[in-house]
Amino acid sequence: MIEPVTMPMPAAPRTIEEARAILAQDHGPRLTLMEVCGTHTSAIAASGLRALLPTSVRLVSGPGCPVCVTPSSYIDRLCELALQPGHLVLCFGDLIRVPGHHSSLSEAMAGGGQVRMIYSPLDALKVCQDNPNLTIVMAAVGFETTAPSYALLLKRAIAGDIRNLRLLTALRRMPPALDLLCAADNAIDGFLAPGHVSAILGSKAYEPFAAQYHKPFVIAGFQPTEVLIGIARLVQLCRREKERQAEDDLADDRDWSEIVENLYPAIVRPEGNPRAQAVLAEVFRYEPAVWRGLGEIDESGYRLAGDFAAYDAGPLEAGIEQELPGCKCGDMMLGRLEPRDCPLFGKTCRPDHPVGPCMVSSEGVCGIHYRYSEQGY
């Protein structure tokens, strides 16, 4: 009997020329790769590197824009609070124009709502001290990268005996969403993992998914060269993995960490940032949370725990997220549709008049496609 010969693990590309050669030579059944992070989506569009991909590689954007996965009901609740006497809502600028079912925060402001943009959660402490008679509601949106900032803010609030601060949280955990993407939709062959979420979680966080679903993960930086090298490496790993699977080489004792590759080691350590992980564990617990486009995902939301729960602005109504009429942002987030497939794109939905969050946010796939469309993207 002839033993199957497994292709040895090819060396990772180190230069843009090597990456381009790998991509140029690629052939076979089409691979679908997902860049999870909105900043990667932006870098890919800005650099025009999609033009370097062969027809055998399809790149889709994932749910890596925090504003885009935030349910419209969250915006609705923020608007309600902004219009409630005695309340002031604080948020980052990316949230202010996102439409809810009834209005955006900027429209709520026009209607007399109290909303203020800040640049850092630290600014919230001073606002609280300067306005002791107001309840200050901080809109907390983001993933693992952002959640520690809010956790540290609350620790400072407790230490400073600041009691008029509340967090309305829509903070989300990326691993449960990745698990859903791996499990529910077998159409994605490999993932370009989010760079700065990985800085917190560590590259090892992807190994369980690689082991369970046999899908490669590559962590890459944000320079066009780094992104292209990351994609080329992902293509290499996916092709080799498919070959191994065709040989039925799915032995339980395989080292699945070999299909998780960290090409951003200057920022991402295998174990991540332990201080960030510790403060997240101290301040939050996990709860089921609704993601726009993905629905409710178990343990994917951060909720304030223990003594920190006193700072909670309250839960949102659970339930099915109602899409805004005609809006396809949910399908965008799953990589099922591309912006040009949406009948609203560039017509009734534009950056100056966004219908859905993917057009509003600087990291939303539709806004990115719109901005770069004049460059032939």
Next chain:
Amino acid sequence: MCLAIPARISQLLDNHLATAEYNGNGMTVEMGLVEAEVGDYVLIHAGCAIERIDPAMAADIFEILKELGA
């Protein structure tokens, strides 16, 4: 999704805070997640230093942010 900017620590303040400079602007940043000294570069996201980086990396990221118009 989680854009982060490189900044140079110009002064360490009490209580795990620091002043950091980005593009000529000073800002107060949360230093609860990283160890850094004056002169070090850190990656800042949402007002919080999330990782220490070397100066070359900081220059690279600065270039990327310029390209992305951030």
